Amino acid sequence: MNTKKLEPLKRLLLIDNDRCPVCKKILWKKEQYLCGQCQRALPKNDARTCRRCGRPLISDDADLCQTCRSNGDRPVDRGWVWLVYGRTAEQIAAGFKFKHQKTLAFWAGTQMAAGLADCPWIGGIDVLVPVPLHPNRLAERGYNQSEQLAAGIAAALKAKGLDIPMDTGCLKRLVDTPHQLGQPAAFRLKNVKSAFAVAEAEGIRGKQIALVDDVMTTGATLDACAAALKAAGASSVALITFSAVAS
Ligand SMILES: [Zn+2]
Ligand SMILES: [Zn+2]
Structure with missing residues (x-):
């Protein structure tokens, strides 16, 4: 048609x-x-997951994903992932990242909240922090898809009686990193390590933060954000991601 x-x-x-x-x-x-x-x-991430970052697991006999096994010092305390990355998650993410479907990202956030409401640690989270875009990328896209996800999550959780504020000003992306998908892991790590900084530590100190992102591939972006938040005094950092590649 x-x-x-x-x-x-x-x-x-x-x-x-x-x-x-x-x-x-x-x-x-x-x-x-x-x-x-x-x-x-929808390929919900409801089978075996990494006990640290929530990533779907491939191996039957590990309880940590490959990223968490190879890096025991990840600045990440816990994690929750909505969809196992594959064609479906890729198509939805492409819609809100490259086709300017801002409301699709917000809607995905509201859907994520339905599962998050049952997550045992969600009630302890003080603030949602979306992974920021560089101002150049923000100007190009017109919105930050992770912020839309977080806004959808916050709105739907609030409707269930759980009021978690979102902070979009505390974390800044300093370097305009190229698109991560399809790049070698070592390059990505080097690429993002010092790409983030905390602009306002006030709202972070002593707080239990949940970082919100769209797709976790190597986890390098999220780790760089989490490290910056912890260095600024966050008491714990959890990850909430729309989708993650199984490992
Ligand atoms: Zn993991
Ligand atoms: Zn369809």
């Missing part, structure tokens, strides 16, 4: 979303972001 021809009709019905980002089926319901079939088939 040609979406272009259907656009006037969709506008008449006040439907501004387009197609299911996964299967490309046309969506007809207002505030629907995935088709029913793709929604039911």
Whole structure:
């Protein structure tokens, strides 16, 4: 079906979303972001997970992912991941990262909150900190997708009676790092290690922070953020990610 021809009709019905980002089926319901079939088939991270960062595990006999095994000093205390990275998560993330679907990221955050509400440590979190974009990238995209995820999470948790504020000013990205996917792990590590700094330590000192990000590949970006937050006095840093590559 040609979406272009259907656009006037969709506008008449006040439907501004387009197609299911996964299967490309046309969506007809207002505030629907995935088709029913793709929604039911979401690759939720509900099998075995890394006991430190929450990443889905490949091996049956390990309880830490490869990243946590090779780096025992990760500045990360705990983690929760919504989707196992694969084609589905990639398509949704591509929608909110490269196709300017800001509301898709917010919606994903609200969906994540449904699972997060059952996470044993979520009640202890003092503040949500989205991984910041460099100002150049922010200007290019118009919004920070991790901030949209965090805003969706915060709104949906608040509706369940759990009020966790979001802080978007404390952490800054100093270096405009190139896109991480598809780059060798060693390059990524070097690339992001000093890319973040805490601008305002006031709201962080002694706090239990949850960092919010879209996709965890090596975890280098999240580790760099977590290290900066801990150096500024955070008492613990948890990770909340939309999706993570299994290892
Ligand atoms: Zn679909
Ligand atoms: Zn791990």
